Amino acid sequence: MVEAADLPVPEAYAQQVARDANILLAKASAYLKAEDIPLLEAAFRFSAECHQTQFRQSGEPYITHPLAVADILADHHLDTQALMAAFLHDTMEDTGVTKLELSDRFGKHVAELVDGLSKLEKLEFQSKEEAQAENFRKMLMAMARDVRVILVKLADRLHNMRTLDAVREDKQKRIAAETLEIYAPIANRIGLHAIYQELEDWGFRYLHPKRYEVLxxxxxxxxxxxxxxxxxxxxxxxxxxxxxxxxxxxxxxxxxxxxxxxxxxxxxxxxxxxxxxxxxxxxxxxxxxxxxxxxxxxxxxxxxxxxxxxxxxxxxxxxxxxxxxxxxxxxxxxxxxxxxxxxxxxxxxxxxxSHWMYKSGDESFGDVQQKTHQWLQSLLEIQSMSGDSVEFLEHIKVDLFPGEVYVFTPKGKILTLPQGATTVDFAYAVHSDVGNRCIAARINYDLMPLRTVLKTGDQVEIITATTARPNPNWLNFVVTGKARSHIRHFLKTMRYEEAVHLGERLLAQAARALMNQSTDLPEEAWDRYLRENAPSKREEILADIGLGKRLGLVVAQRLLTLAGLFAVGEAKSGPILIRGTEGVAVQFARCCNPIPGDPIIGLIKQGQGLVIHTHDCPQVSGRGYKLDPDKLLEVEWDVPAGKLFDVQIKVLAMHERGVLAQIAAAISEAAANIENVRMDNEADRYTEISFTVQVENRQHLAKVMQSLRSLESVVRINRLKS
Structure with a gap:
């Protein structure tokens, strides 16, 4: 029994707080064991003592908030530990109580729940968005270990929404938007329908007050x-x-x-x-x-x-x-x-x-627990694939969309996917390895493109190949967080490995330039350099060079100095050979679209690696060349036979029947592939057609253009470089 005189709150509120606390304890005693009630009372008293000098913006003592949160959870028959965590959920964050102190007083499980609900106030973040994302990540990871974390958090958010009148209008809108974007969808995702509807209504009320009033x-x-x-x-x-x-x-x-x-x-x-x-x-x-x-x-x-x-x-x-x-x-x-x-x-x-509300052996309750557990495990998987908290939160938001489609595997198993999901999303839902290696799909026994959007009732069979790997273009159409996180993780890993190889080549070239000869960089020098740059590893240094985050010349100079080998030399190193098979660490600039045979130069661009431009490209021949010459590298083509490069050409032709077929046939006769085509009617007499064709080199392109000029219907042809 809680007495008003014992509470560390102003006298004007003591009677009401004591009455509310006793109503809650009576409600809890209706379904909890008698020995659990003193534990709840102890947690309530400790929370009241911790928050005794704090008040809500409405002017009420702060203890009224944890008391209301616990009352919402008691309506759902949450267990003793969850109710204790509800009383204590702000003590670590707002009063300086430590996790160890909570663990000693109320047990390890209660302390873990409260810790999962506490924000990361002591860490430094680059922006408010990053801090918010990291706090969500921490909460969702705690939820994956114990679903009661999110139940307490939803009750906390629900009471805050019920009392949002007391805060500034700009803060009302920010909290309302966050509620509609994150908390309401999570409540819906775990089946808390009543809380979901109330959160949506409160969010709508404060985000669009005039619309709410009219409706x-x-x-x-x-x-x-x-x-x-x-x-x-x-x-x-x-x-x-x-x-x-x-x-x-x-x-x-x-x-x-x-x-x-x-x-x-x-x-x-x-x-x-x-x-x-x-x-x-x-x-x-x-x-x-x-x-x-x-x-x-x-x-x-x-x-x-x-x-x-x-x-x-x-x-x-x-x-x-x-x-x-x-x-x-x-x-x-x-x-x-x-x-x-x-x-x-x-x-x-x-x-x-319902697990707590209805103690029943009915299999429907167990099914809910299983489905929730599977979703929580998918959060852990997405977390392991995500590069940072902002990316993780982005993936989670995608998976909280309410619409679903139900599709079948060839063995009749039903998979649930969000609206707009494609066959690639389906492949990753089956298994990450299936997604990474998929090359085609049969939908209802018909071969269909991987970007095909699935409908409820579709039967989907994924065709895989051991040599296949994720395509960056998939990110333009996949919708599930699991697919997106796995594709990004694979591409980052691939990019990192290729950047390391490129970094090795750039570092060796820089060392040759400084020493006037080829030289090996001693292990002792590397050891000393890594100690200077701890906690970086050698692969990270090389990857940074490959991605343009460090200059190879600076790293080579320091390594040679540490090895006692450095001497000023005037000779230039040989050019880096470009084979067209380097992967994402070497890119071909879209501003000039270089192909073998074009005079080229390499530009080290931070975060992108080595970008290949033509010599006459404005990006390198203009002001940028004068400002940053150290980032320009000498490169030459060394392309194996059969490697194809995209190039754009524009054809002005007579506007007559069959002209596109004639031009396509001429390109095919010149042994080139057409990757893309776009037609625009310029006037009644002429048609402008843009092609993306695949050629081996500049000579091959000249052959294609010569073949097109021989056509009577072609008026003008030129190569597009941007």
């Missing part, structure tokens, strides 16, 4: 106007189910404001056009009765084609199960109906928290 007023008006129609439909549904001898609980439900606003925005509708504001929920005893009830309702009102969804046979990723159908009621009124069992209803309302 709220319109909804209240519509509620009165449609009450009679809704009542008639409800009575008709109850009567129809009773006639079919189906025992069911039926009630109407109103769509929440954020959902109505989202539908208006996405479908460009006015409020008067959003007719399905009201829906109906039918709760029955077992699964077979769900389908009987569906048949009865389809006999009462006509179903709308294509609007039936069976989430019982194929549950949503968060474990949600129901039959959804849309009917046309009296006066043409659209009706949405959800049909589910009592256990399904519990899962739909509480999601992963």
């Amino acid at each position: 709220n007023k319109a909804l209240k008006s519509a509620r009165g106007n449609r009450r009679e129609v809704v009542g008639k439909i409800l009575d008709a549904i109850k009567q129809k189910l009773a006639d079919a001898k189906i025992n069911a609980t039926v009630y109407g439900r109103e769509k929440h404001l954020a959902s109505i606003h989202k539908k208006m925005h996405e479908k460009h509708l006015s409020f008067s056009e959003v007719l399905d504001i009201y829906g109906f929920r039918v709760i029955v005893d077992d699964v077979s009765t769900c389908y009987l009830a569906l048949g009865a309702l389809h006999g009462l009102y006509k179903p709308r084609p294509g609007a039936f969804k069976d989430y019982i046979a194929i549950p949503k990723p968060n474990g949600y199960q129901s039959l959804h159908t849309a009917l046309t009621g009296p006066y043409g009124t659209p009706i949405e109906v959800q049909i589910r069992t009592h256990d399904m209803h519990k899962v739909a309302q509480a999601g992963v928290a």
